[in-house]
Amino acid sequence: MSLFDRAVVAALPWVPRSLVRRFADPYIAGETLGDAMRTVEQLDRRGIRTTLDLLGEHIERIEQADAPRDGYLVALGEIGKSGLPATISVKLTQLGLYLDEDACYRNIRALVAEGQTLGVGVAIDMEESAVTTRTLSIFRRLRSEFDNVSTVLQAMLRRTVDDAVALGDLSPSIRVCKGIYVEPREIAYQGAEEVRTSYLETAKAVLDSGGFVAFATHDDVLVERCKGLIRERSLDASRFEFQMLLGVREELRDKTVAEGYPLRVYVPFGQEWYAYSVRRMRENPRVAGMVARAVLGLE
């Protein structure tokens, strides 16, 4: 973590909301579902799939899970109506995972069931390591009933290759990412190359089980290695896609699409953009540094 990254985070409390908005702007579709659907349409015209993320995470009372659940239900309806290749991505803490696991399960099940009816996929995002086991067990339960549900494995966690192997009986659909949360050395790889190795091993384990892999990364080296893996295994396009975040490394995104690879963009939207942006940057100063460098044109 560089001095620059720390300085950006330290300055956050003094940065006016309007300026944070300018920083957040390229990464967020807007405050409303209408804004998000416009982005979905624009990207679709360029041959790019999407997944919608209604911003918001930890809640304090279980009733607060009703609004995001209902917001996602409306989003599923709009996606279904549009017929566009979009899915939703959901965080279980937003649906009450820390407060009432049964209620959280009912909430996520309602979304997956509605998605199944409408033919829309539901991805369960992966959050901090404290909820990895619970998230995977909820995914397992849902996957035994529905086939439109997927989840995420974080390559930085030392447990992840084993998790991928253990999920093998489900032939799951898995987004493989490095992991955005800062985790301790005892449970997480800290070196860039170790994380890349774990990333590819995880992807291979999912593919070995007959599953679908979403390669979520903007790391040039890793993107090339994933393409190598795709070639090596002569993978059919029904077995994988690339995924990138809205506003990040668009030149890499466009190059990957131009080469003919299927690609999905993660599209965050919603009124919680300020809390989301500040929280992300505080949690991981590296993200703050990357955003600041990108906005200031320093890379």
Ligand SMILES: Cc1cc2nc3c(=O)[nH]c(=O)nc-3n(C[C@H](O)[C@H](O)[C@H](O)COP(=O)(O)OP(=O)(O)OC[C@H]3O[C@@H](n4cnc5c(N)ncnc54)[C@H](O)[C@@H]3O)c2cc1C
């Ligand atoms: C579609 C998608 C879904 C994700 N879902 C999850 C999830 O459920 N759980 C989870 O823990 N993590 C998730 N992540 C985040 C992921 O774990 C990484 O933190 C993030 O993608 C950065 O890792 P990287 O592989 O891009 O490589 P890095 O080496 O971190 O980044 C490579 C380059 O990409 C650029 N870059 C990367 N991220 C940003 C950014 N935010 N802003 C500006 N520039 C950036 C920088 O130029 C950087 O040098 C997701 C990522 C993607 C793309």
